[in-house]
Amino acid sequence: xxxxxxxxxxxxxxxxxxxxxxxxxxxxxxxxxxxxxxxxxxxxxxxxxxxxxxxxxxxxxxxxxxxxxxxxxxxxxxxxxxxxxxxxxxxxxxxxxxxxxxxxxxxxxxxxxxxxxxxxxxxxxxxxxxxxxxxxxxxxxxxxxxxxxxxxxxxxxxxxxxxxxxxxxxxxxxxxxxxxxxxxxxxxxxxxxxxxxxxxxxxxxxxxxxxxxxxxxxxxxxxxxxxxxxxxxxxxxxxxxxxxxxxxxxxxxxxxxxxxxxxxxxxxxxxxxxxxxxxxxxxxxxxxxxxxxxxxxxxxxxxxxxxxxxxxxxxxxxxxxxxxxxxxxxxxxxxxxxxxxxxxxxxxxxxxxxxxxxxxxxxxxxxxxxxxxxxxxxxxxxxxxxxxxxxxxxxxxxxxxxxxxxxxxxxxxxxxxxxxxxxxxxxx
Amino acid sequence: xxxxxxxxxxxxxxxxxxxxxxxxxxxxxxxxxxxxxxxxxxxxxxxxxxxxxxxxxxxxxxxxxxxxxxxxxxxxxxxxxxxxxxxxxxxxxxxxxxxxxxxxxxxxxxxxxxxxxxxxxxxxxxxxxxxxxxxxxxxxxxxxxxxxxxxxxxxxxxxxxxxxxxxxxxxxxxxxxxxxxxxxxxxxxxxxxxxxxxxxxxxxxxxxxxxxxxxx
Numbered sequence: 001x002x003x004x005x006x007x008x009x010x011x012x013x014x015x016x017x018x019x020x021x022x023x024x025x026x027x028x029x030x031x032x033x034x035x036x037x038x039x040x041x042x043x044x045x046x047x048x049x050x051x052x053x054x055x056x057x058x059x060x061x062x063x064x065x066x067x068x069x070x071x072x073x074x075x076x077x078x079x080x081x082x083x084x085x086x087x088x089x090x091x092x093x094x095x096x097x098x099x100x101x102x103x104x105x106x107x108x109x110x111x112x113x114x115x116x117x118x119x120x121x122x123x124x125x126x127x128x129x130x131x132x133x134x135x136x137x138x139x140x141x142x143x144x145x146x147x148x149x150x151x152x153x154x155x156x157x158x159x160x161x162x163x164x165x166x167x168x169x170x171x172x173x174x175x176x177x178x179x180x181x182x183x184x185x186x187x188x189x190x191x192x193x194x195x196x197x198x199x200x201x202x203x204x205x206x207x208x209x210x211x212x213x214x215x216x217x218x219x220x221x222x223x224x225x226x227x228x229x230x231x232x233x234x235x236x237x238x239x240x241x242x243x244x245x246x247x248x249x250x251x252x253x254x255x256x257x258x259x260x261x262x263x264x265x266x267x268x269x270x271x272x273x274x275x276x277x278x279x280x281x282x283x284x285x286x287x288x289x290x291x292x293x294x295x296x297x298x299x300x301x302x303x304x305x306x307x308x309x310x311x312x313x314x315x316x317x318x319x320x321x322x323x324x325x326x327x328x329x330x331x332x333x334x335x336x337x338x339x340x341x342x343x344x345x346x347x348x349x350x351x352x353x354x355x356x357x358x359x360x361x362x363x364x365x366x367x368x369x370x371x372x373x374x375x376x377x378x379x380x381x382x383x384x385x386x387x388x389x390x391x392x393x394x395x396x397x398x399x400x401x402x403x404x405x406x407x408x409x410x411x412x413x414x415x416x417x418x419x420x421x422x423x424x425x426x427x428x
Numbered sequence: 429x430x431x432x433x434x435x436x437x438x439x440x441x442x443x444x445x446x447x448x449x450x451x452x453x454x455x456x457x458x459x460x461x462x463x464x465x466x467x468x469x470x471x472x473x474x475x476x477x478x479x480x481x482x483x484x485x486x487x488x489x490x491x492x493x494x495x496x497x498x499x500x501x502x503x504x505x506x507x508x509x510x511x512x513x514x515x516x517x518x519x520x521x522x523x524x525x526x527x528x529x530x531x532x533x534x535x536x537x538x539x540x541x542x543x544x545x546x547x548x549x550x551x552x553x554x555x556x557x558x559x560x561x562x563x564x565x566x567x568x569x570x571x572x573x574x575x576x577x578x579x580x581x582x583x584x585x586x587x588x589x590x591x592x593x594x595x596x597x598x599x600x601x602x603x604x605x606x607x608x609x610x611x612x613x614x615x616x617x618x619x620x621x622x623x624x625x626x627x628x629x630x631x632x633x634x635x636x637x638x639x640x641x642x643x644x
Binding site (some may be wrong): 001010064070071072073105109115135136170171172174177180184187191192206222237238239241244245248269271272274297300301302303304305306307308310311315333336337339340356359360363364365371374375376377380387388391392394395396398399401 | 437446449450451452453454457462464469470471473474475476477478479481485495496503519539540543544546547551553554555557558590616617618619620622623624625626627628629630633635636
């Protein structure tokens with residue numbers, strides 16, 4: 001059934017009238033309601049305002065952004081002048097670093113990318129989220145945290161001006177390592193110069209290394225006694241320079257022992273060292289003209305575990321009672337356990353390591369010890385090859401240069417010439 | 429060619445490593461990580477060779493009843509025990525409460541600790557030899573060691589407590605460790621640094637070949 005148009009029109013007018021009355025009633029009653037509720041709201045707002053005023057720190061100023069220098073890209077360095085309230089017991093607890101990517105030339109939405117504690121005024125975004133293909137705007141926000149009596153936490157912040165846009169990029173040279181480069185070239189020059197001199201037949205004076213002079217005697221002793229020689233290459237792996245040096249010395253010792261037909265036993269702690277040592281021994285025996293005397297079992301793996309290895313080697317020492325023991329390479333706490341056991345069975349012991357903390361133990365327990373650099377010089381020394389001896393001479397000249405630099409550094413520091421002494425600082 | 433190819437690879441990798449230290453740009457920035465990863469991969473494969481070698485030698489020794497073959501038999505037994513239990517317990521074999529974990533905590537760790545503890549006795553015997561005043565240097569070492577040791581224990585502090593601060597035994601011990609000891613250690617470290625550069629250069633240039641069985 002459809003309503004009469006006239007009746008519908010009258011009902012609509014009545015509805016409008018009722019709405020107008022209701023509206024007027026609400027308007028008339030509202031001041032009374034406000035009078036009841038306005039007072040506490042005003043008070044709360046005033047309290048909040050005064051709390052904010054008291055705790056909001058001053059913003060950080062003079063924010064600068066720059067591509068981080070000497071890196072592989074993906075990093076922006078941000079620095080700022082600390083907030084005036086960033087003092088001992090001040091209002092600043094930390095700084096938030098906010099970033100917005102540039103979209104159509106305008107900064108997009110700012111998001112937090114990191115933070116820096118109060119007292120610091122720099123930050124690097126080397127977190128892997130900075131792209132070299134994008135530009136960014138940055139803001140630094142000083143944050144103060146306040147806890148009320150109920151333990152509720154409130155944060156008050158003030159942000160710096162936005163700075164940017166900035167884009168990160170990689171560099172092709174690490175400028176802070178230029179002194180290392182110069183030092184390396186200088187040392188390489190001395191070494192190569194003396195190698196060339198030695199090749200040309202110039203006689204070079206190389207100081208005697210007592211430990212290396214004793215190698216012949218040590219191998220000869222084992223031959224005379226008809227006993228084994230043990231060669232312990234430490235617990236370092238093949239990525240360690242001391243182990244590589246130990247392998248070069250092993251080559252010389254193995255050649256000598258093969259020539260004297262003395263059994264060389266090489267128990268190792270790393271599988272990679274086992275593989276390498278086998279090749280070294282095989283070649284050394286071939287070079288000595290006795291390839292048939294080489295056996296794979298001369299080099300054998302014990303365990304990767306430090307003290308398990310020490311126990312295994314000690315057991316071998318005690319049971320086999322070798323005449324000669326070489327300790328060459330990287331050693332830790334097991335050094336003295338091994339060397340004292342070797343000492344107790346009366347073996348002649350020659351040790352060499354570049355671990356300063358283990359050197360005193362070897363010096364106390366062994367007959368000869370190669371100290372630090374002597375380990376690296378030993379192979380060249382044993383070879384007696386002029387070009388290798390030339391490199392040792394170059395190394396000694398390099399040591400002289402370092403000594404002169406130390407003396408110069410002491411003088412500069414003494415007289416407070418900091419800028420020059422900074423030339424010797426090395427950035428890791 | 430047996431020597432030339434390894435020498436060439438060594439030279440290229442060696443030079444690459446020197447360059448990567450000075451060039452932060454990709455790909456040099458990633459080289460160190462790549463080689464480190466590859467070293468780990470090769471090392472993980474090589475461990476099989478090591479384990480097989482240990483087993484082979486031990487089985488041979490036990491089978492032929494060579495001298496002290498009992499130790500080799502223990503190696504085989506414990507090797508197999510740990511391997512079988514580890515495999516039987518699946519991926520979570522290292523979780524707390526597993527049999528593997530029990531063996532690790534109550535067999536392996538005490539054995540390692542025992543071996544480490546023996547060091548105390550060896551330190552005593554080695555110190556006795558080192559500190560005998562046979563000559564001037566040994567006497568100097570003995571005197572320095574005496575002051576360092578007594579300065580680092582409470583009784584040393586008590587004995588010299590009547591002396592002014594800065595002149596007590598503990599101060600003397602700190603002085604010996606901070607100045608002469610550090611100076612000596614740094615001299616050794618500088619020598620080691622130069623030795624490493626020199627050896628690296630010899631290997632990169634192919635002059636040092638002893639590690640691949642070469643040389644005159």
